[in-house]
Amino acid sequence: MGLDPNEYDVEELRSITDAEFPEAGFERRVKEYGFLWTEPSEFRAVGVEDPTPEQRRRLMELEGVDPAALSSKPYLESVPDDGDAVLDWLEFLVTTGGNEGALEALERYRNLGWLTEDVESDLRGYMLGVGREDGDGLDAFDTADHLLSFAYLARLATLTE
Amino acid sequence: MTEKSDTDEGEQVEGEPATDGGEPTPVGVKLGSTRTVVALPQGNAVRTVDTLTCIATYEDALTGEERVLYGEEAATEYPDRVQYMLRSGLPEDAENAALAETFFEEFVRNNDVPEDSVVVYAIPTLDNDEGLDNLSGVIEHSPVGEATIRSYPESLCGSVTALGTGLDAIEQIFVGVNLGSTNLEACAYRRGEQLSQFATGAVTGNEVDRRIANYVEDETQGRVNIDLQTAREYKEDHGDLADYESFTDIVQQPGGGTHEFTIEDSVVDALDEYVDEAVDEIANTFLPQLANDHIKIYKRALEAPVVLTGGMAEIPGLVEEFEERLGEELQRDVACTAPSKPATAAARGAQRIAERFVENEAY
Numbered sequence: 001m002g003l004d005p006n007e008y009d010v011e012e013l014r015s016i017t018d019a020e021f022p023e024a025g026f027e028r029r030v031k032e033y034g035f036l037w038t039e040p041s042e043f044r045a046v047g048v049e050d051p052t053p054e055q056r057r058r059l060m061e062l063e064g065v066d067p068a069a070l071s072s073k074p075y076l077e078s079v080p081d082d083g084d085a086v087l088d089w090l091e092f093l094v095t096t097g098g099n100e101g102a103l104e105a106l107e108r109y110r111n112l113g114w115l116t117e118d119v120e121s122d123l124r125g126y127m128l129g130v131g132r133e134d135g136d137g138l139d140a141f142d143t144a145d146h147l148l149s150f151a152y153l154a155r156l157a158t159l160t161e
Numbered sequence: 162m163t164e165k166s167d168t169d170e171g172e173q174v175e176g177e178p179a180t181d182g183g184e185p186t187p188v189g190v191k192l193g194s195t196r197t198v199v200a201l202p203q204g205n206a207v208r209t210v211d212t213l214t215c216i217a218t219y220e221d222a223l224t225g226e227e228r229v230l231y232g233e234e235a236a237t238e239y240p241d242r243v244q245y246m247l248r249s250g251l252p253e254d255a256e257n258a259a260l261a262e263t264f265f266e267e268f269v270r271n272n273d274v275p276e277d278s279v280v281v282y283a284i285p286t287l288d289n290d291e292g293l294d295n296l297s298g299v300i301e302h303s304p305v306g307e308a309t310i311r312s313y314p315e316s317l318c319g320s321v322t323a324l325g326t327g328l329d330a331i332e333q334i335f336v337g338v339n340l341g342s343t344n345l346e347a348c349a350y351r352r353g354e355q356l357s358q359f360a361t362g363a364v365t366g367n368e369v370d371r372r373i374a375n376y377v378e379d380e381t382q383g384r385v386n387i388d389l390q391t392a393r394e395y396k397e398d399h400g401d402l403a404d405y406e407s408f409t410d411i412v413q414q415p416g417g418g419t420h421e422f423t424i425e426d427s428v429v430d431a432l433d434e435y436v437d438e439a440v441d442e443i444a445n446t447f448l449p450q451l452a453n454d455h456i457k458i459y460k461r462a463l464e465a466p467v468v469l470t471g472g473m474a475e476i477p478g479l480v481e482e483f484e485e486r487l488g489e490e491l492q493r494d495v496a497c498t499a500p501s502k503p504a505t506a507a508a509r510g511a512q513r514i515a516e517r518f519v520e521n522e523a524y
Contacts, residue, residue, distance in 0.1 A: 006355065008355075013331055017517065018327060
């Protein structure tokens with residue numbers, strides 16, 4: 001019997017409350033169709049841009065990342081083995097814009113050349129390991145959120161070297 | 162035995178613990194380093210029983226058999242050999258685990274805790290695998306919890322009684338801080354899920370006791386030396402950050418006669434330093450860690466009251482002081498709240514969780 005208080009079953013705990021923890025649209029879609037996106041969204045990137053050189057320099061400095069790690073696009077060509085670091089980023093995206101918003105953001109980042117199509121696909125797989133949350137989609141992200149996302153990505157890029 | 166007994170949420174009803182139609186009894190337990198608290202239903206109320214987590218053995222003069230005393234009785238009658246087996250929060254070794262097992266068995270038996278029960282334990286989140294294994298042994302061998310056993314962090318269980326009447330805490334995003342005897346524990350909770358947990362053994366209620374003992378010696382120019390038990394009693398009886406008043410006590414002089422002395426600042430100074438240090442740990446270690454890991458949760462959690470639990474939150478005025486100083490440190494408005502009886506809150510919260518397991522027949 002495991003008694004570690006850090007390893008309790010959250011779902012079991014939620015199940016005994018009176019509350020409803022509504023399934024996110026994302027989860028409903030997975031249940032309904034049995035898969036995630038059938039084809040990439042037609043929606044194109046607007047308002048998501050590469051960081052300015054100054055922003056980029058400061059983010060690299062803040063994260064302690066060697067600028068050489070992001071010398072050319074696509075910055076992230078594979079997903080590092082450190083699952084926690086990946087989930088941290090995805091959790092941030094989900095918390096900001098919900099599961100759908102997170103997927104939209106990843107698509108934008110791919111369009112911007114921050115990551116490859118394969119990486120995007122892998123990250124979608126990782127999304128199954130993140131809690132479900134409704135959100136306001138990509139509209140919920142502001143510039144600071146995208147910059148923070150860039151910092152997360154930079155950290156992952158160094159882990160794949 | 163000299164446990165303290167209290168009822169919560171309703172009128173006290175004399176009689177046997179409630180067992181509704183053959184259902185197991187929902188029980189909440191906090192095996193604390195200083196006090197152990199058990200919460201169980203009695204009629205429509207919840208009865209809490211608490212005692213010091215200590216044990217002493219002695220030989221029966223007539224039969225030669227080994228006898229066991231625990232709690233206040235052991236501490237008072239056998240101060241020379243009483244053992245606090247959870248001094249660090251968890252049983253450190255096999256010997257302490259065996260003592261804790263004996264203690265807990267005696268305690269639940271003397272308080273008629275039914276064997277057919279769902280028992281939820283509130284456990285400190287210490288990074289100590291061996292201690293946790295030892296505690297698991299104590300719990301597995303205890304006669305209660307036949308139906309099912311669960312454990313949750315102390316700060317979560319304590320917060321359950323502070324936030325609403327049912328299990329509202331499980332539906333919310335908040336920061337819980339447990340101000341315990343042996344550790345300071347903080348964690349952000351997102352609808353029952355633990356995020357960015359933090360614990361330190363550097364800022365504790367026990368350290369306050371040590372300081373009180375030292376400060377009393379300083380304040381009386383070395384005339385009075387008190388032990389830690391007395392220091393703890395001074396803290397519990399006279400500690401007040403809202404309306405502190407000096408107090409007098411009397412000690413027996415070695416050569417005969419008594420010495421009466423007045424304590425002006427020793428207790429309040431130790432408490433004042435404690436609040437400063439606790440705020441510093443939360444504001445400058447835990448919250449930056451939370452912001453770094455989960456920035457949105459950090460923002461959301463600080464919009465809700467920070468829940469303070471644990472024995473130190475019992476000190477009058479401490480919650481208000483903590484709130485004010487945390488706000489100053491973070492340079493923003495922060496609200497703090499505490500359950501009505503912080504020292505027993507974790508056990509009562511655990512009992513509420515156990516009750517839901519029974520109601521939902523999830524055992």
